[in-house]
Amino acid sequence: MKTKDMSYSEAIRDAISLKMHEDEDVFMLGEDIGVYGGAFGVSRGLIEEFGPKRIRNTPISESGIAGAAVGSALTGMRPILELQFSDFITIATDQIINQAAKIRYMYGGKGKVPMVLRTPSGSGTGAAAQHSQSLEVWMAHIPGLKVVQPSSSYDAKGLLISAIEDDNPVIFYEHKLLYGMKEPVPEELYRIPLGKAAIKREGTDVTVIATSIMVHKALEAAKQLEREGIEIEVIDPRTLVPLDEETIIASVSKTSRVVIVHEAVKRAGFGAEIASVIVESDAFDFLDAPIERLGGKAVPIPYNPELEKHAVPQVSDIINAVKRTLQRGEEV
Amino acid sequence: MAKEVFMPKLGMTMETGTIMKWLVQEGEEVTAGDIILEVMTNKINIEVEAYETGTMLKILYEEGEEVPVNQAIAYIGKKGEEVGEFSQPTMNSQLNSQVTEDKKSEEPVTEKKEKNGGKSRATPSARKLAREHDLQLTEIQGTGPNGRIHRKDVKAHIDNQIDTLPSVAYEDLAQKVEHKKDTETFKVTGMRKIIGDRMKQSISQAPHVTLHSEVDMSEAIRLRQQLLPIIEEKIGLRISYTEIILKAVGVTLRDHPMMNATLVNGEIYLNSRIDIGLAVSHSDGLLVPVIQGVDRLGMAQLSEQSKKLARAAREGKLIPNQLQGGTFTVSNLGMYRVDQFTPIINLPETAILGVGQIKERPIGVNSEIVLKPMMSLSLSFDHRTVDGAPAAAFLTQLVDTLEHPANLLV
Numbered sequence: 001m002k003t004k005d006m007s008y009s010e011a012i013r014d015a016i017s018l019k020m021h022e023d024e025d026v027f028m029l030g031e032d033i034g035v036y037g038g039a040f041g042v043s044r045g046l047i048e049e050f051g052p053k054r055i056r057n058t059p060i061s062e063s064g065i066a067g068a069a070v071g072s073a074l075t076g077m078r079p080i081l082e083l084q085f086s087d088f089i090t091i092a093t094d095q096i097i098n099q100a101a102k103i104r105y106m107y108g109g110k111g112k113v114p115m116v117l118r119t120p121s122g123s124g125t126g127a128a129a130q131h132s133q134s135l136e137v138w139m140a141h142i143p144g145l146k147v148v149q150p151s152s153s154y155d156a157k158g159l160l161i162s163a164i165e166d167d168n169p170v171i172f173y174e175h176k177l178l179y180g181m182k183e184p185v186p187e188e189l190y191r192i193p194l195g196k197a198a199i200k201r202e203g204t205d206v207t208v209i210a211t212s213i214m215v216h217k218a219l220e221a222a223k224q225l226e227r228e229g230i231e232i233e234v235i236d237p238r239t240l241v242p243l244d245e246e247t248i249i250a251s252v253s254k255t256s257r258v259v260i261v262h263e264a265v266k267r268a269g270f271g272a273e274i275a276s277v278i279v280e281s282d283a284f285d286f287l288d289a290p291i292e293r294l295g296g297k298a299v300p301i302p303y304n305p306e307l308e309k310h311a312v313p314q315v316s317d318i319i320n321a322v323k324r325t326l327q328r329g330e331e332v
Numbered sequence: 333m334a335k336e337v338f339m340p341k342l343g344m345t346m347e348t349g350t351i352m353k354w355l356v357q358e359g360e361e362v363t364a365g366d367i368i369l370e371v372m373t374n375k376i377n378i379e380v381e382a383y384e385t386g387t388m389l390k391i392l393y394e395e396g397e398e399v400p401v402n403q404a405i406a407y408i409g410k411k412g413e414e415v416g417e418f419s420q421p422t423m424n425s426q427l428n429s430q431v432t433e434d435k436k437s438e439e440p441v442t443e444k445k446e447k448n449g450g451k452s453r454a455t456p457s458a459r460k461l462a463r464e465h466d467l468q469l470t471e472i473q474g475t476g477p478n479g480r481i482h483r484k485d486v487k488a489h490i491d492n493q494i495d496t497l498p499s500v501a502y503e504d505l506a507q508k509v510e511h512k513k514d515t516e517t518f519k520v521t522g523m524r525k526i527i528g529d530r531m532k533q534s535i536s537q538a539p540h541v542t543l544h545s546e547v548d549m550s551e552a553i554r555l556r557q558q559l560l561p562i563i564e565e566k567i568g569l570r571i572s573y574t575e576i577i578l579k580a581v582g583v584t585l586r587d588h589p590m591m592n593a594t595l596v597n598g599e600i601y602l603n604s605r606i607d608i609g610l611a612v613s614h615s616d617g618l619l620v621p622v623i624q625g626v627d628r629l630g631m632a633q634l635s636e637q638s639k640k641l642a643r644a645a646r647e648g649k650l651i652p653n654q655l656q657g658g659t660f661t662v663s664n665l666g667m668y669r670v671d672q673f674t675p676i677i678n679l680p681e682t683a684i685l686g687v688g689q690i691k692e693r694p695i696g697v698n699s700e701i702v703l704k705p706m707m708s709l710s711l712s713f714d715h716r717t718v719d720g721a722p723a724a725a726f727l728t729q730l731v732d733t734l735e736h737p738a739n740l741l742v
Contacts, residue, residue, distance in 0.1 A: 256457050284456050285456050285457060285459075285460040286456070286460070287455055288455045288484075289482070327475075327477070327482075
């Protein structure tokens with residue numbers, strides 16, 4: 001398989017392009033996605049490749065974009081809509097929650113809504129409180145939606161292709177700080193199934209379940225902990241819905257200790273769901289320390305760059321949490 | 333710095349002590365050597381002295397509470413001094429003891445086990461391991477925060493237990509053996525496993541005491557010589573010493589019902605029947621078929637029964653009924669060059685008799701040394717059910733019966 005170094009945004013663009021060539025029902029809509037290339041340049045070049053009929057610029061109305069996507073999906077199209085910032089999903093939620101997520105159920109499967117909503121989330125860019133949130137758990141709560149959070153170029157491409165091919169609405173959360181990260185990605189079309197976690201690093205001592213940008217922080221923590229002889233296993237669920245419980249439970253049964261880390265606010269965050277899955281499972285009997293949950297502080301993301309960092313978990317937080325589960329280090 | 337007062341270990345078998353009375357209250361002054369409390373263990377009251385001079389700062393356990401040995405029960409120090417949280421020194425984890433050591437002075441003694449309603453703090457994994465090994469969490473010292481018991485604490489506890497058994501480094505040996513490819517290995521299953529489990533259960537539950545005695549078998553040999561042709565003519569079988577010993581045991585047990593008792597669920601049953609198990613070697617292990625009503629059987633009947641059951645045992649043809657309900661067991665290794673051994677009680681029975689070989693030995697008789705055919709008897713008994721004297725009385729009467737077999741007719 002021929003590979004090419006691709007950034008996260010290039011991998012996403014590649015997935016869209018490959019699917020649009022393969023399937024003429026696939027098209028894109030969103031604000032400034034044409035010549036401007038979207039808020040983060042993900043769709044740059046696509047309008048030249050596919051023309052304005054398939055790369056559709058829309059008015060500034062998230063509700064309108066989502067409604068148009070649901071409608072076109074119901075008529076047999078496979079829309080990919082882009083919201084400039086995931087914070088703006090608030091405006092589109094009626095279309096997503098009360099229409100996209102419900103229609104297939106309410107009509108007994110006679111209609112379906114095969115759409116993908118792509119949107120960047122997360123802090124770290126100095127975009128302040130209204131452009132930096134991580135709200136994925138809202139969507140994960142709604143039956144009828146699938147929720148994807150890729151952490152790497154390779155995962156983003158394979159998962160987006162699966163999401164486009166899925167007959168259900170998929171909310172695809174990209175992280176702003178990941179767009180520039182590069183890694184070798186196969187040039188051809190490939191799929192990563194929704195609902196299959198990735199073991200990003202194997203380890204024996206503590207299972208660290210991390211999502212999105214936190215996967216990279218966990219891997220950095222792993223490097224530092226390795227020097228102290230602590231081997232952590234880093235698991236990236238990749239999709240919150242469906243969740244690969246099996247991989248998580250198997251890992252926890254092996255290591256007996258868990259740290260869950262996400263950028264989203266800890267309170268009522270997805271970490272609570274993962275922790276519950278673990279204690280409700282067979283892995284309960286293998287737990288040898290309280291589960292550690294790391295998440296954002298319960299504050300709006302600050303504009304001040306230093307405060308912004310402190311609002312979300314950092315590498316040192318992960319290291320300390322890992323050590324707490326092992327009863328080692330300063331914070332014991 | 334405040335010093336702990338520990339529950340003293342006052343004997344090899346002492347695992348816990350009950351605090352009977354505190355003679356010093358919190359806030360009172362004590363001098364090293366003062367009696368500060370009374371502890372009861374093994375039905376004996378013991379007074380405990382203070383090793384430190386100072387103020388009794390904190391009493392951790394109240395009167396009537398049972399505390400494992402070497403556990404801190406109080407603190408003595410300077411008046412008004414903050415008491416650091418107690419950490420049990422662990423033999424197994426240097427790291428952890430060091431960590432908690434550093435913290436000692438910072439965290440005040442606030443909650444101990446009693447605050448959780450006597451419950452132990454333990455992780456699910458530790459609980460599971462403890463369950464699998466039949467351990468009480470209260471026996472295990474936790475090294476985690478607030479004394480939380482982790483899996484490694486349970487493991488350390490198990491390892492310590494193994495260390496105290498004679499089979500040290502058993503696992504290491506097994507591993508070494510495993511590395512030799514030409515070594516045949518097989519899993520412990522079936523009869524081997526049952527024997528192993530039952531022996532382990534017996535040795536761990538029943539406090540064993542073994543009494544040894546020697547029997548002059550001259551008369552018993554003469555009796556066998558006389559009975560041989562008679563019984564052979566009657567049933568076609570040759571009477572053995574085993575059967576004479578069985579008969580003697582059966583008749584003697586009549587006068588010692590406690591030796592014929594069984595202990596089940598804290599109740600001692602005095603069995604009216606005397607049903608004696610006979611240990612029989614089998615290619616896969618060991619079987620103990622039971623001969624019923626031994627004391628009432630004639631020698632011919634007894635020989636017939638005993639030989640029939642022994643053969644069935646060797647051929648694997650025993651039915652479950654024939655292996656159950658024994659009230660006493662005889663294990664005869666006299667056919668080997670074994671003089672004496674310490675048999676393990678076949679629970680729930682109270683005692684087991686081990687029989688050694690008959691060998692001519694010099695014996696003093698009326699100030700002269702003469703050679704006599706001597707046989708060693710070893711009686712292991714469960715000290716929970718009977719004490720040394722009644723067991724010794726039984727063994728004495730048994731020896732007497734075998735030396736004067738006419739007693740069998742009485």
